[in-house]
Amino acid sequence: MPIDTGHALAATARDTISETNAAELATSLFGIRGHAERLDGEYDDNFHLIATNSNDAWALKIASRDETEESIALQHNAMRHAGIGNPRLATTEIEGVRRFVRLLEWVPGTLLTRVAPQSSALLSSLGAELAKLDRALLDFDHPAAHRHLQWDLLQTAELREETHHVSDAHRRALVSRLLERVDREVLPVASQLRRSVIHGDANDFNVVVRDDRVAGLIDFGDMVHSATVTDLAIAAAYVMTGKNDPLGAAAHVVAGYNGELPLTDAERRVLYPLMLARLCMSVVISAARRASAPDVAYYRVHEAPAWAVLEQLDDVSFDIAQDVLFSRCRAPSDSGKLRRERAGNLGANLSLSYAEPLHIVRGWKQYLYDADGREYLDAYNNVAHVGHSHPRVVEAARRQMAILNTNTRYLHDSIVEYAHRLTAKLPPPLSVCWFVNSGSEANELALRLARAHTGRSGVIVNADAYHGNTQRLVEVSPYKFNGPGGAGPVRDVHVVAMPDDYRGKFRRDDTHAGEKYAEDVRDVIDATRDGAFLVESLPSVGGQIIPPRGYFAHAFDAVRAAGGVCIVDEVQVGFGRTGDHFWGFEMQDVVPDIVVMGKPMGNGHPVGAVVTTAEIAKSFANGMEYFSTFGGNPVSMAAALAVLDVIEEEALQENARRIGDGLKGMLAALASKHEIIGDVRGAGLFIGVELVRDRVTLEPAGQEAALVVNALKDRGILTGTEGPHHNVIKIRPPMCVSMADADRIVDTLDAVLTSGVF
Numbered sequence: 009m010p011i012d013t014g015h016a017l018a019a020t021a022r023d024t025i026s027e028t029n030a031a032e033l034a035t036s037l038f039g040i041r042g043h044a045e046r047l048d049g050e051y052d053d054n055f056h057l058i059a060t061n062s063n064d065a066w067a068l069k070i071a072s073r074d075e076t077e078e079s080i081a082l083q084h085n086a087m088r089h090a091g092i093g094n095p096r097l098a099t100t101e102i103e104g105v106r107r108f109v110r111l112l113e114w115v116p117g118t119l120l121t122r123v124a125p126q127s128s129a130l131l132s133s134l135g136a137e138l139a140k141l142d143r144a145l146l147d148f149d150h151p152a153a154h155r156h157l158q159w160d161l162l163q164t165a166e167l168r169e170e171t172h173h174v175s176d177a178h179r180r181a182l183v184s185r186l187l188e189r190v191d192r193e194v195l196p197v198a199s200q201l202r203r204s205v206i207h208g209d210a211n212d213f214n215v216v217v218r219d220d221r222v223a224g225l226i227d228f229g230d231m232v233h234s235a236t237v238t239d240l241a242i243a244a245a246y247v248m249t250g251k252n253d254p255l256g257a258a259a260h261v262v263a264g265y266n267g268e269l270p271l272t273d274a275e276r277r278v279l280y281p282l283m284l285a286r287l288c289m290s291v292v293i294s295a296a297r298r299a300s301a302p303d304v305a306y307y308r309v310h311e312a313p314a315w316a317v318l319e320q321l322d323d324v325s326f327d328i329a330q331d332v333l334f335s336r337c338r339a340p341s342d343s344g345k346l347r348r349e350r351a352g353n354l355g356a357n358l359s360l361s362y363a364e365p366l367h368i369v370r371g372w373k374q375y376l377y378d379a380d381g382r383e384y385l386d387a388y389n390n391v392a393h394v395g396h397s398h399p400r401v402v403e404a405a406r407r408q409m410a411i412l413n414t415n416t417r418y419l420h421d422s423i424v425e426y427a428h429r430l431t432a433k434l435p436p437p438l439s440v441c442w443f444v445n446s447g448s449e450a451n452e453l454a455l456r457l458a459r460a461h462t463g464r465s466g467v468i469v470n471a472d473a474y475h476g477n478t479q480r481l482v483e484v485s486p487y488k489f490n491g492p493g494g495a496g497p498v499r500d501v502h503v504v505a506m507p508d509d510y511r512g513k514f515r516r517d518d519t520h521a522g523e524k525y526a527e528d529v530r531d532v533i534d535a536t537r538d539g540a541f542l543v544e545s546l547p548s549v550g551g552q553i554i555p556p557r558g559y560f561a562h563a564f565d566a567v568r569a570a571g572g573v574c575i576v577d578e579v580q581v582g583f584g585r586t587g588d589h590f591w592g593f594e595m596q597d598v599v600p601d602i603v604v605m606g607k608p609m610g611n612g613h614p615v616g617a618v619v620t621t622a623e624i625a626k627s628f629a630n631g632m633e634y635f636s637t638f639g640g641n642p643v644s645m646a647a648a649l650a651v652l653d654v655i656e657e658e659a660l661q662e663n664a665r666r667i668g669d670g671l672k673g674m675l676a677a678l679a680s681k682h683e684i685i686g687d688v689r690g691a692g693l694f695i696g697v698e699l700v701r702d703r704v705t706l707e708p709a710g711q712e713a714a715l716v717v718n719a720l721k722d723r724g725i726l727t728g729t730e731g732p733h734h735n736v737i738k739i740r741p742p743m744c745v746s747m748a749d750a751d752r753i754v755d756t757l758d759a760v761l762t763s764g765v766f
């Protein structure tokens with residue numbers, strides 16, 4: 009059936025009834041003296057009628073000439089049944105046509121569409137009021153409600169035939185794809201859905217708000233007998249428009265509804281698909297009407313916002329969306345209890361972030377969601393490199409898990425393919441790989457390789473470096489052995505200065521700073537002739553440091569001249585994070601002897617790797633078998649391969665460069681406004697904002713940094729602190745962040761610093 013474009017209606021009675029005519033009708037038909045003001049309406053001529061001698065007011069509705077008596081009876085009976093007003097009906101003749109004139113109670117207030125921002129209490133009251141109406145109508149029926157209506161959400165099959173009205177091919181494909189998905193979800197359970205007469209159009213133009221609560225619903229002209237849950241789907245769908253967090257906003261409506269009229273399992277299952285169906289319906293019908301009535305803007309008020317939501321939600325998995333929608337129907341999470349419970353069975357030194365720890369239950373792209381459905385922008389997590397729960401990675405790992413997971417003692421394509429793909433990203437002679445399960449395991453193996461090759465055990469490391477959690481790695485991590493609970497340095501580990509050109513002994517104004525810091529390495533290796541220099545390409549835990557140019561080249565020369573090997577730890581920044589390069593060490597035009605990888609490699613699936621030269625690999629292959637039960641298993645390799653694919657296909661390295669540059673620039677501009685920002689440094693999406701109490705003495709503002717990070721968290725942005733003084737705010741988001749996210753980080757930091765949290 010073709011879509012009713014409303015064109016004929018628009019051309020009929022609209023302008024024939026003036027406000028004066030309407031006021032006269034009110035007097036002659038209902039004995040009310042007042043003045044009338046025209047209101048918007050899709051079909052009817054609607055007026056706000058205000059009594060001349062009192063504060064009384066009504067809605068006077070002159071029905072379109074197509075309106076039937078049955079349809080009006082349906083509306084009026086339903087309203088009386090639900091106890092909302094006592095509508096009156098009369099007839100008159102206008103230009104020879106009999107027209108129904110209705111007098112309804114005026115609901116004072118503002119239309120929801122004009123209320124911004126919309127509080128959670130308001131949204132929840134919308135759900136509650138709609139549920140009360142639906143509940144009251146569960147035992148109501150009327151023959152006129154059993155009708156065919158193009159807006160009925162169970163009629164999407166018809167809509168699918170009309171998608172050709174959408175001229176943009178990309179959008180047309182989006183709607184077709186979504187509608188197919190909706191049918192797949194809804195049709196199997198359609199027969200189990202509760203049916204009743206519903207309002208049918210609780211969009212934001214039909215909801216009246218007073219004192220931050222919904223005061224009433226208006227316009228009962230779309231009443232129909234359908235699945236009860238479609239009423240909620242309609243209201244929740246429109247509430248999503250114009251919101252930063254559309255699902256979070258809709259979750260309040262759902263919770264309000266569920267509190268008054270609990271949803272059945274089948275209703276829960278179809279709610280989200282039906283909400284999408286409604287938005288699809290809105291854009292398709294708008295497109296159809298655009299063709300036939302290009303001037304009637306009222307028909308298209310929801311078009312642009314509905315597209316925005318559809319595009320935003322396009323790649324959100326249905327599971328996540330449903331979970332967010334129902335997050336407020338659950339009892340609020342008791343994070344206090346969960347902690348207390350950790351204390352019993354988990355090691356006391358497993359720390360939690362933030363003064364009030366978060367209970368995160370879901371991740372999607374650059375966003376995390378807590379147990380209460382609150383969304384956070386994750387500006388901290390480099391493990392979810394291509395975005396939390398990336399469907400491509402999830403699917404690759406899931407599929408392989410369902411086929412086979414075993415170890416490297418059997419031949420398997422994936423490990424070979426991955427080794428090829430990974431080494432193709434590295435400069436020669438780095439060509440031989442081992443796969444492990446963590447950054448620690450990778451560093452541990454790297455040290456074994458170095459020892460096997462040089463015959464010496466000693467390691468040179470930067471002050472405040474962190475390389476992992478094993479016994480030996482704690483021994484080579486000054487951040488740990490010099491920190492709380494640390495046992496101090498062991499004999500064969502040598503600490504050299506952190507090449508920090510902001511706070512260290514050689515600063516940015518010294519063009520030879522890199523070379524000078526490298527002298528420290530030369531002195532140690534010359535004195536000890538000890539085996540390995542283990543260094544992060546961009547030290548993170550040590551304070552988001554960007555070593556000055558020349559540091560690596562000079563240090564590597566010195567180490568190699570003394571027979572040592574250079575191990576670069578890329579656990580933090582590898583895989584394109586620095587934007588201009590795939591690996592951090594490339595910023596310094598050097599080639600390490602051994603490269604260590606971890607965190608981002610499997611996008612959350614535990615994968616690490618060590619890559620070295622054929623020569624070093626030969627030294628290690630001394631007859632003793634090397635075996636890691638899980639390292640290089642087919643599932644890990646499938647996940648890691650998918651990560652490489654996504655980095656390339658979504659051009660994430662370029663995104664890191666572009667967004668990182670923009671973000672760094674905006675943060676630097678913020679430094680001119682806030683004295684406390686002593687330094688902004690970074691490469692791509694690896695950024696540090698160092699807070700100081702005094703820009704001359706560089707007195708670290710560690711306590712302030714902690715307050716800022718907690719305040720950012722309270723405002724929905726997750727960051728952390730780093731550095732020996734804990735005064736460097738670390739910004740290291742998933743690589744898919746957008747410029748809008750960058751703006752949000754900067755604006756929020758600005759607001760926090762302006763509000764003076766300390």
Ligand code: PMP
Pocket residue numbers: 445446447448449451474475476477544548549577579580606607
């Ligand atoms: N190296 C560096 C530079 C790290 O930052 C970390 C972890 N923060 C590790 C190694 C250890 O990695 P994992 O926690 O995966 O063992």
